[in-house]
Amino acid sequence: MSALNQALRAALSARQALIAELHSQGTDCYRLFHGSQEGAPGLTVDRYGAQLLVQSFHHPLERDALLELFATCQEFLGEALLPVYNDRSQANSRIDRTDPLYRAEPEALADLIGHEWGLNYRVRARHAGQDPLLFLDLRNARGWVKRHSAGKSVLNLFAYTCGVGLCAAAGAARAVTNLDFAEGNLAVGRENAALNPELPAMRFITSDYFPAIRQLAGLPVARRHGQRLPDYPRLAAEQFDLVFLDPPAWARSAFGTVDLLRDYQSLLKPALLATAEGGTLVCCNNLARVELDEWRDQVLRCASKSGRPVREVEVLPPAADFPSTDGHHPLKTLILHL
Ligand SMILES: C[S@@+](CC[C@H](N)C(=O)[O-])C[C@H]1O[C@@H](n2cnc3c(N)ncnc32)[C@H](O)[C@@H]1O
Known part of the structure; x- marks a missing residue:
């Protein structure tokens, strides 16, 4: 198993209780992997409702590593999510919209709804700005x-x-x-x-x-x-x-x-x-x-x-x-x- 996948698995297992608690509070938007503190600086994996968002800030991921990240998260959550990869290693953390590594399915880029504290939030993986719509x-x-x-x-x-x-x-x-x-x-x-x-x-x-x-x-x-x-x-x-x-x-x-x-x-x-x-x-x-x-x-x-x-x-x-x-x-x- 790659070092990255090992780090991700450790992060997921450390979140087991938190994620159960968040789901019970009506929240399905949370960070699954906080790379800077969990073994992969410049890499984050977030869940926004049905969307699974991987972002790299220092350098692009390898395609196999990315696909393995997607698969590990979905297996852990026991849900088929809609994967999106935003490489933001360019100047000013700008998203590379040419998607040389992985092109998300149209439904993953559609307007979705995420939930937090029982409220509905607009979730959109690509829009005019760079950051997801909910911090x-x-x-x-x-x-x-x-x-x-x-x-x-x-x-x-x-x-x-x-x-x-x-x-x-x-x-x-x-x-x-x-x-x-x-x-x-x-x-x-x-x-x-x-x-x-x-x-x-x-x-x-x-x-x-x-x-x-x-x-x-x-x-x-x-x-x-x-x-x-x-x-x-x-x-x-x-x-x-x-x-x-x-x-x-x-x-x-x-x-x-x-x-x-x-x-x-x-x-x-x-x-x-x-x-x-x-x-x-x-x-x-x-x-x-x-x-x-x-x-x-x-x-x-x-x-x-x-x-x-x-x-x-x-x-x-x-x-x-x-x-x-x-x-x-x-x-x-x-x-x-x-
Ligand atoms: C980091 S976000 C703030 C996050 C926000 N408080 C939240 O709850 O998610 C920064 C916001 O500040 C706004 N902003 C930046 N400079 C501003 C200014 N001089 N006057 C008003 N809004 C400004 C931007 O448009 C952006 O929406």
């Missing part, structure tokens, strides 16, 4: 939101496909607002809402983060370097009971730079000010280089300096399908009770 390492945080949203107004920042908003709606939030500047990502959020028709309607705001959060926080939207700003939607100041802040590692727009390494404060301060007194802010940092302890100190200092001291802080690690040999998870999540 699996955020599952525990979505579950937390679902359990803690009852009666609250919830603001989901950098909403992407609105998984967090959907969980807030399913958790009986009083009102849910999703904010992102990418209309295409919010369009999938609207699809996700339509796939769960029993949930109350959510609000979607297409806007850059910086002008939107500053207006919600009641702060002025300042010109940058004296330059005229592009147009942006006008919003009234508003405070929310629960705010969820999960930005990308780095992104630049005409309004500012998202930089989780050098300047988390610029994102955090207005989000704190848009959180109601006695409310909760959940914030994330997915940059592996950032250490939890250091980042937590930074976050707590920023909260005090912003006049919104944290009464209590909780750390929420990802579930066991994202193991970490040294306990340092790339995705760090803090729950700040203000």
Whole structure:
């Protein structure tokens, strides 16, 4: 047996209890193999409902190794899934859409539905973006939101496909607002809402983060370097009971730079000010280089300096399908009770 197949089998057997638990919770989207921590850096195997998604980030797999991966996972799960291989070893983790190694069947690339915490999510192996439409390492945080949203107004920042908003709606939030500047990502959020028709309607705001959060926080939207700003939607100041802040590692727009390494404060301060007194802010940092302890100190200092001291802080690690040999998870999540 190849070393890779041996590593995969070890990973699958370590997940047996977790997968049974996830199935009982109405979840069929999870990571089966987290290569960086389980013996094959740059390789991941995920299940998204009926789809089995293998992704390589450092170099393409050999065809035989890929087919063996598909077969081992299906045998372990006892289900025939729809295999897809996305080689993302090109620049900027771009998917090689020429599929020189393995071409997925059309039904594997069709619009599918995956399930998590009993909710339906759009699953699409190939779309205009590079990442799958649901980030699996955020599952525990979505579950937390679902359990803690009852009666609250919830603001989901950098909403992407609105998984967090959907969980807030399913958790009986009083009102849910999703904010992102990418209309295409919010369009999938609207699809996700339509796939769960029993949930109350959510609000979607297409806007850059910086002008939107500053207006919600009641702060002025300042010109940058004296330059005229592009147009942006006008919003009234508003405070929310629960705010969820999960930005990308780095992104630049005409309004500012998202930089989780050098300047988390610029994102955090207005989000704190848009959180109601006695409310909760959940914030994330997915940059592996950032250490939890250091980042937590930074976050707590920023909260005090912003006049919104944290009464209590909780750390929420990802579930066991994202193991970490040294306990340092790339995705760090803090729950700040203000
Ligand atoms: C890593 S995803 C966030 C994941 C998301 N929180 C979730 O629950 O899956 C990054 C998102 O940030 C959005 N984004 C990046 N820069 C932005 C900005 N300046 N203003 C608004 N949205 C931005 C992107 O469109 C993308 O949807």
